[in-house]
Amino acid sequence: MKPAKFEYVLPSTVGAAVAALVASKGEGKVLAGGQSLLPLLNFRMARPAVLVDLNAISGLSYIEERSDRIAIGALTRHRELEQSPLIAAKLPVMAAAMRHVAHLAIRNRGTIGGSLSHADPAAELPMLSVFYDATISVQGPDGRRTIAAEEFFVDALTNCLEPEEIVVEIEFPILQHDGWAFEEVARRFGDFALASIAVSVRPGPAGLKEARVALMGVADTPLRLREAEQELIAMELDNRTPQRFSEIVVSKVSPNDDLHASGEYRKHLLAQLSKRALQTALAAKG
Amino acid sequence: MSSDQRAHLLDAMRPKYVGAPIKRTEDPRLLTGKGDYTADRKPDRPLHLAFLRSGQPHARIAGIDISAAQAAPGVVAVLAADDIADDFKPVIPFSRMPNYYATPIVPLACKKVRYVGEAVVAVIATSRYLAEDALELIEVDYEPLRPIARAEMAVADGAPLLHEEAGTNVLIAREFKKGNVAADLKAAAVRVSGRFEMTRKAPLAMEPRSCCAEYDKRRDAITLYTSSNIPGIVRDAISESLNLPGHRLRVVAPDVGGSFGSKGSLYPEELLICIAARKLRRSIKWTADRLEDVSSSSQAFAEVVDAEMGFDANGVATSLEADVIGDVGAFSIYPWTCGLEPVQVVSFLPGPYKIASYRGSVRGVATCKPPTGPYRGVGRPISTFVTERLMDLGARALGIDPLEIRRRNLVRAEEFPYRIASGIIWDKTGFVECLDAAAETAGYDALRKQQAEARKQGRLFGIGIASYAELTGIGSRISAAPGMPINTGSETAKITIDSTGSITAAFGVASHGQGLETTLAQIVSDDLGARFEDVRVVQGDSDEVPMSTGTYASRSAVLGGGAAKHASKLLQEKIKRVASHLLEANADDIEVHDGNAVVLGTDRAVSFKQIAKAVYSDMKTLPVEAREELSASYTYDPINGTTAAATHIAAVEVDPATCFVKILKFVVAEDCGRIINPMIVDGQVHGGVAQGIGAALFEELIYDDDGQLLSASLVDYVIPSAPEVPLMDVVHVESESAVAGGFRGMGEGGTIGAPAAIANAIADALSPLDIDVSILPMTPERIFRLIEQAKLKAKGQADD
Numbered sequence A: 001m002k003p004a005k006f007e008y009v010l011p012s013t014v015g016a017a018v019a020a021l022v023a024s025k026g027e028g029k030v031l032a033g034g035q036s037l038l039p040l041l042n043f044r045m046a047r048p049a050v051l052v053d054l055n056a057i058s059g060l061s062y063i064e065e066r067s068d069r070i071a072i073g074a075l076t077r078h079r080e081l082e083q084s085p086l087i088a089a090k091l092p093v094m095a096a097a098m099r100h101v102a103h104l105a106i107r108n109r110g111t112i113g114g115s116l117s118h119a120d121p122a123a124e125l126p127m128l129s130v131f132y133d134a135t136i137s138v139q140g141p142d143g144r145r146t147i148a149a150e151e152f153f154v155d156a157l158t159n160c161l162e163p164e165e166i167v168v169e170i171e172f173p174i175l176q177h178d179g180w181a182f183e184e185v186a187r188r189f190g191d192f193a194l195a196s197i198a199v200s201v202r203p204g205p206a207g208l209k210e211a212r213v214a215l216m217g218v219a220d221t222p223l224r225l226r227e228a229e230q231e232l233i234a235m236e237l238d239n240r241t242p243q244r245f246s247e248i249v250v251s252k253v254s255p256n257d258d259l260h261a262s263g264e265y266r267k268h269l270l271a272q273l274s275k276r277a278l279q280t281a282l283a284a285k286g
Numbered sequence B: 001m002s003s004d005q006r007a008h009l010l011d012a013m014r015p016k017y018v019g020a021p022i023k024r025t026e027d028p029r030l031l032t033g034k035g036d037y038t039a040d041r042k043p044d045r046p047l048h049l050a051f052l053r054s055g056q057p058h059a060r061i062a063g064i065d066i067s068a069a070q071a072a073p074g075v076v077a078v079l080a081a082d083d084i085a086d087d088f089k090p091v092i093p094f095s096r097m098p099n100y101y102a103t104p105i106v107p108l109a110c111k112k113v114r115y116v117g118e119a120v121v122a123v124i125a126t127s128r129y130l131a132e133d134a135l136e137l138i139e140v141d142y143e144p145l146r147p148i149a150r151a152e153m154a155v156a157d158g159a160p161l162l163h164e165e166a167g168t169n170v171l172i173a174r175e176f177k178k179g180n181v182a183a184d185l186k187a188a189a190v191r192v193s194g195r196f197e198m199t200r201k202a203p204l205a206m207e208p209r210s211c212c213a214e215y216d217k218r219r220d221a222i223t224l225y226t227s228s229n230i231p232g233i234v235r236d237a238i239s240e241s242l243n244l245p246g247h248r249l250r251v252v253a254p255d256v257g258g259s260f261g262s263k264g265s266l267y268p269e270e271l272l273i274c275i276a277a278r279k280l281r282r283s284i285k286w287t288a289d290r291l292e293d294v295s296s297s298s299q300a301f302a303e304v305v306d307a308e309m310g311f312d313a314n315g316v317a318t319s320l321e322a323d324v325i326g327d328v329g330a331f332s333i334y335p336w337t338c339g340l341e342p343v344q345v346v347s348f349l350p351g352p353y354k355i356a357s358y359r360g361s362v363r364g365v366a367t368c369k370p371p372t373g374p375y376r377g378v379g380r381p382i383s384t385f386v387t388e389r390l391m392d393l394g395a396r397a398l399g400i401d402p403l404e405i406r407r408r409n410l411v412r413a414e415e416f417p418y419r420i421a422s423g424i425i426w427d428k429t430g431f432v433e434c435l436d437a438a439a440e441t442a443g444y445d446a447l448r449k450q451q452a453e454a455r456k457q458g459r460l461f462g463i464g465i466a467s468y469a470e471l472t473g474i475g476s477r478i479s480a481a482p483g484m485p486i487n488t489g490s491e492t493a494k495i496t497i498d499s500t501g502s503i504t505a506a507f508g509v510a511s512h513g514q515g516l517e518t519t520l521a522q523i524v525s526d527d528l529g530a531r532f533e534d535v536r537v538v539q540g541d542s543d544e545v546p547m548s549t550g551t552y553a554s555r556s557a558v559l560g561g562g563a564a565k566h567a568s569k570l571l572q573e574k575i576k577r578v579a580s581h582l583l584e585a586n587a588d589d590i591e592v593h594d595g596n597a598v599v600l601g602t603d604r605a606v607s608f609k610q611i612a613k614a615v616y617s618d619m620k621t622l623p624v625e626a627r628e629e630l631s632a633s634y635t636y637d638p639i640n641g642t643t644a645a646a647t648h649i650a651a652v653e654v655d656p657a658t659c660f661v662k663i664l665k666f667v668v669a670e671d672c673g674r675i676i677n678p679m680i681v682d683g684q685v686h687g688g689v690a691q692g693i694g695a696a697l698f699e700e701l702i703y704d705d706d707g708q709l710l711s712a713s714l715v716d717y718v719i720p721s722a723p724e725v726p727l728m729d730v731v732h733v734e735s736e737s738a739v740a741g742g743f744r745g746m747g748e749g750g751t752i753g754a755p756a757a758i759a760n761a762i763a764d765a766l767s768p769l770d771i772d773v774s775i776l777p778m779t780p781e782r783i784f785r786l787i788e789q790a791k792l793k794a795k796g797q798a799d800d
């Protein structure tokens, strides 16, 4: 289980990294934390001719507050997000989700840019990015552009980047909410989710004024359930709301069977988690 | 975490080292990265080997084109079956069992491939990277044959044959019978039955299999370092196959990072690497990657058992009947044969119980999968699962408490030795004592109350018990695997005091994590009268003793320990004789302890160092005839071996929201005879239970209907990690066995009891929903489906 031969470059700027990708003529691949890419290389399922290592580029790892948003550099490690007081204060759903990302050793290496680019449908950061309506800044030969998180994820393990583009920053709008919840079930602690949901609510004069719902592990990409959000806002709040909400959520998905869980079981889990998550979020809104 | 109820021995009578919780001497090295594993070997300019493995489950090899690979950078040789045909004799896993076909073992697939993962071509290059590059250039022309992915497919009419010469896919068939089962079942007050299944497992040692063949040009000799627990067997088999005498073939198992059975058989790769080293006259290294390890190391279980048990009205089990079909994979393994696992299931099904009549029949059938082989517990994890489920079903049908029904059926202290219905003889062991100790430690009555409370709240809380017995440390009268021609009944210890007064104790047994360097040194120190720190244990090296078969079947403490005791005593006699000259005292008046020979009741003493000097160096002190070499060797054979037993109790809760099982309590009360090192015993129990939790809740090798392995990586083959293993209470019921030292084997028991106890606990938890547990692992997916079916059934009944 050794990778096929590749050239290795270690650029010190994003521009040089993009240039290396361009020079590789579509045969290049970016290396960040390596936690997903190295197994693919070793299985020879990925065989880039050139490996462009981002780890020597300074200024790609940061967590900054910019008025109503939090900007995160692409090379920021999972562990930094998990431990950041700023994230805990401003993006509490992310803070709650990060401890479910893999194991400590992997969180020490894995990066947000790598996680988004890898686009695993059961990974936390892609789901959080659609939950928060994040914008993803990427740099390519023609300069920078931004991509809305929901546009970014195309299919399982497939993003919308051009081969010469590199994710450089992700901006998360600070979400105003009164109650929120993050629920996840994985086979073992740290495994990829079998099903997971993030919910947040803002109460209005009657019922809810705003609601957000995002899922992972139940489709080929993370899902933002905008319809369900509207239906939840339209609902009258009573003690049957969580149950009705969970039925709505489950009606929006048709997960596939795989080795770890059948689609039916994932739907069952999602129903339980949706109910629990909304209960928690509503209870916290006060 | 563990309590100690060893009431039987007075503390004052305890030997100094045996019984003491001495820290493992191997741990500082192993835990700080200073272990010396096979892959750490650095022979002179080694070559590296990579295997092209079959991606086909069953196919004829029409042709192999290696020309491009031969021309690839760094490649030294490319070998396929035809290239080595004259370099070895196939190894035959012979057995005297009737109705058995021994599939020959060859280093590389010849004419046909029979499972995905079978080695077809070997590339030897200057680096593993280049070797793997060259693998991609090899073209194998396969003509696909119909795959046999399941045992049922193998015995279906018109099934293709995996081994045409065998004339059948049933490689082994056997039946055990006692009494009139049919009549007893008919007469039974209650009959319970089921179809039980344990799916396929990977033993999954942390260190994958690894070999390093170090070639000595001057002597055309090979030292094979191999990550094995049977270096002696490997030596003898390769010697025979390659016609390489023992003085030119040494097989060493250095530090070995776990086996769990996967390193306990001869492997084609071990033959191939020696053949290649000899052909190329170079040293060669190979370490399996995880994919190779999971898809080509011997696998476990894969049995379906149809079983029925009859009880009289008092809850006494009278009769047991079982038909077992084992999916043994593509080959019979050496030396254990493909009968090892499935035949063990039928021979142990009656378990520790006095069931009068029995019929157990077994078929081991060939399928397109890697061979099954030894796996911690061999056969007994399943036989215990089946028998303990039936006990609980009987208890339920009769309205008797599961604890009580076991008490009514276990062999009692006064009834040993006891021959169970399958013919196995249990020597005196604390069966009932373990049951009672486990119940007491678990707080069984309180647990039942807790369960009643939980049920009132609608919670799914269950308690499961499993009692079992196993044969350990077996001697020459019983074969470790049925009808096998090699001797697994003895082990040798050779103990030497050198000219510096230091002690080297050499064994053929081979630790792969058990801590034998510590426990054997404890025994030698006590029986020789040495200081623990002066004893070095050498093991796992075929050059150290004339013959050995290694470490497996819970034998090393009993056989290695027994040999150590006898050899130590012989050497101590020599020490006394020399000391009697030096101290001018009668040998009978001399006592040996702490590395000194002392005249009883005096302060006159000589140290081992002084004794060694007198014997070896200072030619003035002793008469010539008294200069006996300070060395003793003993080959110990316990003849029958001894029983070990335990009761496991698990309390679990099933969360209906997630369908996950949480283990709330786990208690083991075990009788391993005299304990050599309580910390090591606890560690073995903890590890064994963790492995049993894997079998009960997580681990499953999934092959599709085409024989492709779907769970080949650790993302898909799910094993318990630390958070999934609960704290457990281990209680020791220390009843001494009849073998030397009073030891019993205890390395496997954790894995035998845990799956059954957890299965019973889950069944108990789900009993309000009328759900039965008959397949392991009980994954969340399976529990989900069982609950859904139960809901549908309940709804159907309500609708009627």
Ligand SMILES: Cc1cc2nc3c(=O)[nH]c(=O)nc-3n(C[C@H](O)[C@H](O)[C@H](O)COP(=O)(O)OP(=O)(O)OC[C@H]3O[C@@H](n4cnc5c(N)ncnc54)[C@H](O)[C@@H]3O)c2cc1C
Pocket: A029, A030, A031, A032, A033, A034, A035, A036, A037, A038, A054, A074, A078, A100, A101, A102, A103, A106, A109, A110, A111, A112, A113, A114, A115, A117, A118, A120, A122, A123, A124, A125, A161, A165, A166, A167, A168, A190, A191, A192, A193
């Ligand atoms: C055992 C295990 C368990 C795991 N469990 C989880 C889990 O529960 N939840 C979870 O979310 N993740 C999990 N992961 C994945 C982990 O979070 C990875 O770190 C993450 O998916 C990839 O990040 P990375 O920085 O390591 O990326 P890499 O492995 O370096 O790269 C991954 C991919 O992204 C591309 N890439 C990387 N950075 C960029 C960039 N800046 N711009 C463009 N492309 C880029 C690479 O070219 C590659 O294709 C697990 C991993 C392992 C090994």
